[in-house]
Amino acid sequence: MKGFLLLCSCVILSHALPFEQRGFWDFSMDDGLAMMRDEEGASGLGPEGPTSTVPDLGMPPMDLCPFGCQCHLRVVQCSDLGLTSVPKNIPKDTTLLDLQNNKITEIKKDDFKGLSSLYALVIVNNKISKVNEKAFDVLHKLQKLYISKNNLEQIPRNLPKSLVELRIHDNNIKKIPKEVFNGLKNMNCIEMGGNPLENGGIEPGAFDGLKLNYLRISEAKLTGVPKDLPNTLNELHLDHNKIQAIETEDLIQYSKIYRLGLGYNNIRVIENGSLASMPALRELHLDNNKLAKVPGGLPDLKFLQVVYLHSNNITQIGVNDFCPIGFGVKRAYYNGISLFNNPVPYWEVQPATFRCVSDRLAIQFGNYKK
Template sequence: MFSHCCILLLLSVFSLTPLSLALPFEQRGFWDFGIDGDGGGLTTMMMRDVEEGSAVEDPAPPEFPVCPFGCHCQLKVVQCSDLGLTEVPRNIPSDTKLLDLQNNRITELKENDFKGLSNLYALSLVNNKISKVHPRAFVPMRHLQKLYFSRNLLTAIPKNLPASLVELRIHENHIKKVAEGTFSSLGTMNCIEMGGNPLQNSGFEPGAFKGLKLNYLRISEAKLTGIPKDLPESLHELHLDHNEIQAIELEDLSRYKQLHRLGLGYNHIRMIENGSLSYLPNLRELHLENNRLSRIPKGLPDMKYLQVVYLHSNNISRINVDDFCPRNFGVKRSFYNGISLFGNPVQYWEVQPATFRCVNDRMSIHFGNYKK
């Protein structure tokens, strides 16, 4: 407790100080804070804190994943396209979800190229020069769902594809054979795109698709002369356009009862054997354009759910009144939304109006003018 004399002394000192000298503090440099009565109090205080362990230390700089040279890394996406790479780059962050390596010059996938990338969801290798893939190259990728391998130099589908794979696009390679057990490591897939390969019917070995449940398959622009045997029975969409198929025989479609969409356009089909389409009770869309058919395929009126039929650019010269619609209205469950017949040598004015009695709208019928 201060004594009375001390208080009086302090009051007298303050009373003698002119108001004009009581100026606000002005900092001229950092060390101004360290100049106090005991010769560097701030410095002494910091040294004491360090000794006692209570000083505020500078935080360590955050650790950022290393991004491969020339690539762009952001939000678990690593983009290394169009860099002229000849091999898979190193130091790819382990948390990468999407790896883009398209438009490079990679020639080979080695065993450890994707080591540590267990979180990878999508891998794009489109437009490289890959001709060799190590059998264990994809083993680390336990969660890979999308693999884009188009426009490379592969002669066979890589082995040991990840069991998690949902989508495989491998068109425009040099694949001539699909060996037995190629997809044995896979269970259920949504899409396989393998068009643009020199595949013949003999190139599909028995058991190539054994055990695979597949929704969508496209083998276009190949060298098929018929519908391949032993494709997955679970298919909802099958596209075989731009091939050399000449006929549809009775048993060709017998195992594909789940098909909703069938693409056979741009082939050389002259004949569809009676009863062939009866194996497709759930078909919604049928592509037969740009073939050599001379008549409407038999069996269309009995397809309860068929809604779209492409028949343009064939050699059809006559259309009968019952070619599309059943005599009994109760048989047809879904009316047609589209029937294309242009590019055929048929005189549309000779077609009876009742021919299209099970079509939703007259605008759904496309005749056009035939020019030889």
């Protein structure tokens, strides 16, 4: 059996790599599915107290499981079968449907008919280019939709209102229309990197009404920080784009962000005061850009602990570039500052520059090689 995608939460590693599933039983780590297993394991109550029998949750009859698929505990796994369409006869009580790594080209209107209990749908790595506008109408409990690595040119319409997590990276989406996320008040996480999306492709108000915690639009064609993103964001990842500068108004409304990913861009300038609007910032990725100096304002970020500045053009580091003047100002010491692969003579940097660092091993210097 090939690897099965992990239904992860939106807690992402520091480099915010694209979603990756690893093993079939990793699904047991998912809170939602754990809850469903608890419900299944509870014995029923009869008129005279607990019943003496426990429902049989083993393998369903073979005629209730699509040919070639594996069905167990309301999980239907139909991955890696060469399917060209969604199989029929999927058990009505299915909560997780895995259709990844097939050759499905289209999601039709009645493909998920009757699957009102579906909690997670995995259609990653197919050839889907078309999704019927009513295909998801019956999925009233769907919370996780993974439809990455397909041939979609637009975000599917009429997404379930119950949706919490959408992963649609590595498609061919060039536009986010205003109305596509309407009514998705439960949406918490959107991963849509790897799409040829430009700033002009994001219509004004496209994210209105969303209360996202996590948003990733990496490996796209953005030349600046998109406007009017949800102000509820805790994590914003815009790495691997073409952003050239960060201006004050770019980040002013995102006061709750604690992890900001801007690595692998063309950033030369970060306007003074641009970072001051994010007092909760704990992790800042600015590696692999074209910065000539350490961004201003870092000493004022009381909770900042990790700063990636490696692979830039920094030639000088001042004694107050990272740490505030005076004691008791910074609430959390740095536990990671990367400065390697910069043309800075590290032997000239004063030791006091890192007076608010937890340990000397947290400083990553290195010889600069042109």
